Amino acid sequence: MPPSDLLMSSLIETIEVDAALAKRLSEMPADSQTLTLSLDAIASGGSPAGVLQHPSWAMAPHTSTPLLAPNSDGTESGLAQTIEVSESSGLVEDKAAASGEQMDGQSKQPQALAKCEGFLPPRRVAMLSSDPTKADCSSLKDVEYRLVGTLGSGGTGIVYQAHQRAIDREVAIKVLRRELASDASSRGRFLAEARVIGALDHPNVIALHDLCIDDEGQLFYSMKRVDGASWDQQIDTLSLEKNLNILLRVADAIRYAHSRGLVHRDLKPENVMLGRFGEVLVADWGLALSKSSLTPSANESSTDSNHAIGGTPAYMAPELAAGDLFGITYATDIYLLGAILFRVVTGFPPHHGKSLLACIRAAAHNKIEPIPEHLGDTELELIQIALKAMATEPLDRFTSVEELIEAIEGHRSHEASDRLVRRAKRRLAEIDEMDAPEVVVKEGGNSGLRADRYERFAAVDALLREAIEIWPDNRRAIDTLRSTQLEFARTATAQGDLDLALVLYESAGKSDSEAAARVRKKRDRRERVRESQAKYSTLFTHSPDAGLLIRWSDGVVMEANTACLDMLGYEKEEVVGEKMTSLSIWACPMAREKFIDQLAREGQIDNFETQFVPKETSLQQPVCDDKAVDVSKVSGLIDVLISSRTVQLGGEEMLLSTVRDISARKTAEHDLEHSRRRLRDLQRLAGLGSWSFTLKSQAIHWSDEAYRLTGREVHRGAPDYNELIASVHPDDREKLQMAIERSVTQGTSYQLKFRYRDDQGKYRKLFTRGNPVFDADDNVIEIYGILQHVAAGGG
Structure with a gap:
């Protein structure tokens, strides 16, 4: 079969031609591990069923003869169970083959293959002995790496924790499995992975330090050791916001890889390392492909070591499951990023099945798991982004990783805008609660209850305008702002701020409404009343007795004469136009409420005795009859007698009050x-x-x-x-x-x-x-x- 035809081989077809292999996969549960089919091995005359690899299989790539044979005691022997590090030379040693001549022949094959693999500096590696008395200084003299222990293993390699002596640092070393050391295709992919990582100088790609070969021709490379865990071990414990931050950093690394002409092909949370100090590192580039090698015009005799199909079925794009190497593009990685986003939002990968084979079939047909019904608007918007990235046809996906990043960032701005809207609505609810009857009774009446309504409305207005600035098309923010302005306009009208009310109606686009027309009529009538009061105000202002003229409907001071201003120490602009409640001149709020209640019942009041607080006096707490406060020790208070009448002036009910200073008495x-x-x-x-x-x-x-x-x-x-x-x-x-x-x-x-x-x-x-x-x-x-x-x- 010519190489070009091999590159079009379907993963599903390869599995289904081998009944035993299909049966084995149908008996395995779906997982998130990488499945690889080496096309180079097929091109070399190998059986397709003989080059399928899965990390969980306790044997070499799928063959009819296991590499592990049971011992007499029932335990397994062979390569996977007996690999250990020699204390002198040779990276790994197989005890089962230590006395066999067959393995001696195999050990020479890696050395022969290494001659055709380019420059690979030799390094000596030894296991770090736990017993210092057994250390052989002469044998350890040229050792560069001392292995401390195993960090993990996969289908093609084992990762060790090691100490690099020359630089005195802890590193991680990835070693090609001993059973694959004589396989040219496996060695080629291992070298390609190392050289891909080494060529990617990006903060979110794990840093490679050294690519070497040991005395026996065994390949390994050292890289930065990350003190942390893979993303899949933490993803369910992190918030949506933190997971999105991680995904964006992964996407940035893939964007950089695409700029270097590389496709990762196996993106998933298991291949992302999270360090203790905030590091996010994309690892496992073993399936990475150079885009230039995936064109039909490429040299058909090429033995590109990455001519393999595969990936992780739970996340796999349809073209990966189909095994169409020529169909693999940067859009393949975009699909995988979308699949990770799907996992972040829903809690499970997009493809699933009752078995691993069913999961592969789901990936091949792009059958995506149902969306949970409990998701909110925020999560559903992210799901739509993920589904676009996971479109069956690559041309229907985002055109670049950059576009995908912009979509996620756009969602985050939408979410930030919606958060501001939710905060604004909570503030509005608090304003509504201020008018509840039980609250009015508790707070002592409407006059004190609505003192800070304007500040609350202003805060809501600012939140909504910020939400619209972040996301100009946020309909919820726009509609809520309009309704808030109308409610604010009604409040301003009730409190007599008619000019403000008209401005708010205009801002809400309701300046021609019936409500706005009523406000304009009321404002015009008020202006006529003010003109009719001009002569009276002149006489009132120059009266020798302190006096206040207050509008009964809202408690706004319409006039304060000179004697009153002098007594209280205020300037005219500080009093006229303000509400009596905002002036805080009553030493005892309970006395003020008693005064208002009596006036409301009888329409007049004579010689009401209380105390006023002038402007320059600082009162730490109210001075009331039921308070344990020695009034004689509170300096600066003015003892007064108030006499008030309700009168009609210009069609409005006014409260005319005279205030007599009885401090001397x-x-x-x-x-x-x-x-x-x-x-x-x-x-x-x-x-x-x-x-x-x-x-x-x-x-x-x-x-x-x-x-x-x-x-x-x-x-x-x-x-x-x-x-x-x-x-x-x-x-x-x-x-x-x-x-x-x-x-x-x-x-x-x-x-x-x-x-x-x-x-x-x-x-x-x-x-x-x-x-x-x-x-x-x-x-x-x-x-x-x-x-x-x-x-x-x-x-």
Whole structure:
């Protein structure tokens, strides 16, 4: 058969002409190992069935006579089980053939073949002895590589870990299997693989250091030892993003190989090494072909050592399974990259079958496994890229690895854009939750709840615009931006920002909508209202009393007069046009809510007492009645009385508020209270008990001396008003009540004797006198007095 016809031999046809071989493959499970059929051996007169190789077979390439024969104890002997390294010379030694003359003849064949294989520097290799006392310094003098152990093995070679003495470094050494050492075709492919790797100077191709031959003509090469594991051992534990990063680096290495005219033919995760420090290295170039040798015009007498068909059935392109070497192009590697992408996304290779033979047939017919139903949009987009790369016809695939890389990078930009859209939608959901009734109650009302809606909408807008910038055709981003702008426009309208609302309607392409027309009418009406308020505003602004004019619908300050601005320390532009909620002038937010609730119920409010925080005052926490904060120690607060009315101005409901500074009065009250405390202290020192009755809180306070005089235990606390009256002798109750009532209503002082029942049930004779306490408006706010014992015989 002429070589050109051999190159068109089908892998499937080669298998099916040998019934025993077909049966054997049909009994093997589908796997991800490389299957190789040597066409050069066929051209040399060998049987097609005799040159098929699979790494799992414990014999030489498929033959009728195994190279392994069972020993008497049932174990296997022969080449595959007895290969070991000699301590002196010769890379490998076969114990089974150590005393046989037949192997002596075979060992000379590699030496004879080596003479026709070009320049191959000789190197001596020895096994690193675990026993230092057995080391023979003279025999190890010229040894360049000391083998440490086995790293792995395949159908044609064994990989050892070794120490290169001259450079003092750890390397990996790949050795052609001893049983293939006399096969010219196998040696040719081994040399071709080494020279291909050596010619590829790329960071993602494993670096080859040396190609050598030992004393017996055995071929081997040393290369960079990667501290890590193959990609297939880690692929399922890595994220989609990390696997895509690895695939892109593999593709970059293949793009470089194509620029050098090489086709890899056996790309799969098992042939990619991942180092501990981020290295991604494409290995196993044993099936690599030079594109120039695959044209029909090539010299038919050529004995190109890579005239072999094969690959890995689980990933194999149809032209590989068909065995059409002339049909193998750069598109073949593009198919394999697509098959790896398929594996990354789905978790399984594209071809499968109940047996290895069925898997090969699936590859030959490009039968791809069904796509899982659970995949999302992101994964399905990647699957479409993989399926295009795995098109049956090479012309239907990506035209280059560069185009495939661009498609994956494009997907990643789409995914990045979609991630931004998803983030934006989560932000929108948070804004919607702000209007939920239970949230409104929890937060204390709408006025505080919507304070940061604008910032949230602005963040969503920025995310969506960035998503569109990354992927201009992202319809989800475009549609979401438009709907967000419309929602933002409705929010701006509700909060009175009519100009902003109109800008948003225009951006969303809805400037002619009915909603936009309503906003324009509302804006025009507002402008007319502002004009009608001009005269009033002039009078209001120059009023001596501090005043604020606030729009009731949204809480926006329409006007603040000079007296108000001076009191709070703000400039006019810092107040007018802003919401009252954003000014943070209330020292107690609870007081503000109470003020708003009362105003909403009654439509007006008079002399509402609270505290304001001027601009220059920094308040660390709210100052409320239920907070354990000593107000006297909070400097800079302004005590105010607020009176407000709702009025109609220009067709809108306004809140007109006047604010009176009562800080001086509160200071006087504080000084009075301080004087009272000093008086109580003096009374305590004089042995007098003091007591007080606060009208507003109805609370009674006793000094420690009062407890002693009344015979009441301190741990019981002061009695309330009813308990106090009940503890007074029945004959004295009425006169005590009348004294307290006259003091409250008429502001008179009091003094009287009465009897008080102590904790033992005995009545004690006491004398009390005191005065009412007035506020700045001459209203009685407290009854205060002292207690003392009535001396014996004192009546």
